Amino acid sequence: MTDPRLADLARRLPDLRLLTDAGDLEHYGRDWTRRWTPAPLAIALPASVEEVQGIVHWANEQKVAIVPSGGRTGLSGGAVAAHGELVLSLERMNRVVGFDAVDRTLTVQPGIVLETVHEAARGHGLIYPVDFAARGSCSIGGTIATNAGGIRVIRYGNTREWIAGLKVVAGNGELLDLNRGLIKNSSGYDLRQLMIGSEGTLGIVVEATLRLTDPPPASQVMLLALPNMDALMRVFALFRARLSLQAFEFFTDVALKHVLAHGAQRAIEGDHPYYVVTEFEAADERAQEAALAAFEQGVEQGAISDGVIAQSDAQAAALWRLREGITESLAPHKPYKNDVSVRIGALPAFLHDMQSLLGREYPHIDVVWFGHIGDGNLHINVLKPESLSDADFIAQCEHVTKLLADTLQRHGGSISAEHGIGLVKRAYLESTRSAAEIALMRGVRQVFDPNGILNPGKLFV
Ligand code: 2HG
Ligand code: ZN
Incomplete structure (x- = not known):
């Protein structure tokens, strides 16, 4: 370690894994945005809460900025380290800590991949319903930092709804145990909720207790072709009124062109400007008849031009691929x-x-x-x-x-x-939040992270 700050860190935490090879700096210094050139000081891969805390104490003393890092699948540059920051990767803290059958909660370390959480929940006959295309590589900590949404928000809400407790190392180095899995807790400010969506600027999640729920009844997947944009909302209203929707997603013909070029299978012939992939609960014949009635009504009203309903799991997956493959198919452009x-x-x-x-x-x-x-x-x-x-x-x-x-x-x-x-999007924050709100947000950040070491430059200009 030639950098004296890193030598100090290695001295304080002798077991801490630190990487400084050019390839590692490049790999861990960027997320799915490709706009910035990665230039971190080093990569730290702590294996325990104590090591995370030790790093944060060191960073406060040495005035080194930290970029908390999960699966780096983010699309807003929140995990980019382009200015000599220490990347604090949580990928080694990736275990399931415990399952509570009575509370129906799963406690996990932050570096666990979302798909592994899904599998663990299913292993207990339950589901963790936050879901989106990056499920195979994003980490749960990252989904909490961004209050991730995804394809099932329409039915289950955002990540925020599913976090029963958080252990967090705040920017000042304090370890906070927030909400402790309670369903009801009317004892003042909910700091757990403040952490969710804070983009690594207030604290680093070191453990999360996730709420699980019952698996949904059997569902069906439909692809619809629509003649114009106005039809989108009409079809949504028709389907929502008659069905219990698990998802209602749309894309345009331009998106379709790219996923097809990227290997997806065409499911509806002809040229249509808009498409909808919808999944709805269809446990019995009544629900299936309701879906057919909604479809027919849409056709009669001229709001639906064509449609297919998946006849098998493989076909449902193929229809979903038309929607979920879009991001990947656009990446080369x-x-x-x-x-x-x-x-x-x-x-x-x-x-x-x-x-x-x-x-x-x-x-x-x-x-x-x-x-x-x-x-x-x-x-x-x-x-x-x-x-x-x-x-x-x-x-x-x-x-x-x-x-x-x-x-x-x-x-x-x-x-x-x-x-x-x-x-x-930091230059546009003020179009969405008032000046008074932004001033309070900055004040909150100051309280949790007085030296501004956590993800500086993110969220605020
Ligand atoms: C999705 O909904 C993701 O597929 C990615 O949020 C969106 O690539 C995008 O712009
Ligand atoms: Zn999305």
């Missing part, structure tokens, strides 16, 4: 990502304004719309044309994002629905 939300009731007017804004600002650029329309959450990916340099493309997108943020503000929406603010 260096997309500029927006992750916005408005109230569902505000969606029709917002979609209308967005469509004209994006059509005007990006006349010759592929813009891919998809997302969790049933939650009022849209992902808008703008694809970089070959003719533009990275810098020019981002400058153009930043300009449009400002206009988009103004549009969102008019409709009472948010510049980040589920990905977080990170580095990517």
Whole structure:
């Protein structure tokens, strides 16, 4: 360790695994955003709460910034280390700590992968319902830091609903045991909830107690083709009124073009501008008849042009792939990502304004719309044309994002629905949160992390 600060850290925590090879710095210094060049000081891989605390104490004394790091699947730059920070990777703290059958909770370390949590819950005949495409690589700690949403929010809500307790090392080095699995706890500020979605700026989750629930009844998956954008909300209203929805997701023909080119199977012939993948509970014939009735009504109203219903698990997976494969299929095009939300009731007017804004600002650029329309959450990916340099493309997108943020503000929406603010959207925070709110948020950060060592530069400019 040539850096004296690292030598000091190694002296204090002799068993701490520290990496400084160029390949490791590059690997751990970035997340799924590819905009920043990774340049961390080193990577620390603690194996215990004591080591995490030791690192935080050291960082406070040495005034070294820490970037808490999970699966680094984030899309907002929240886990990027580009300015000599210490990356604190929680990947070695990845065990299930315990299951409580009476409370129906699973206690886990933060580095556990979401899919492993799903499997552990299923092993006890229950489910952990937060779910999305990055399930195989994202860590539970990261999902807590961003209050991750995903494809089942419409039925189960965000991560926030499923966290019964958190152990956290705050920025000042204190170990906090928050809420301890209680269902009812009316004893003042809920600091557990404050941690959720704080993007690693208040504390580092070192253990989480997750609520589990019963598996849903058998479900069915349908793919629908729609003739226009107005039909989206009409079909949503029809399906929601008749069915118990597990998911209601949409994408455009441009998104479809990319997933098909990336190996997914076409399920509906012909050209249609919009598609919906919906999953609904269909335990008995009544539910299946209700689905058919909703479908037929949609067709009669001219809101549905075509549709297929999965006849097997394999077919259901193939339909889901059309939606879940989008992010991966767009990655080679260096997309500029927006992750916005408005109230569902505000969606029709917002979609209308967005469509004209994006059509005007990006006349010759592929813009891919998809997302969790049933939650009022849209992902808008703008694809970089070959003719533009990275810098020019981002400058153009930043300009449009400002206009988009103004549009969102008019409709009472948010510049980040589920990905977080990170580095990517920090310049637009004030379009979503008032000056008074941001001042209070900064004050809260100051209390938990007086030296500003946790993820500085993220969330706030
Ligand atoms: C999804 O819903 C993810 O698939 C990723 O939130 C969205 O790539 C994106 O923009
Ligand atoms: Zn999403």
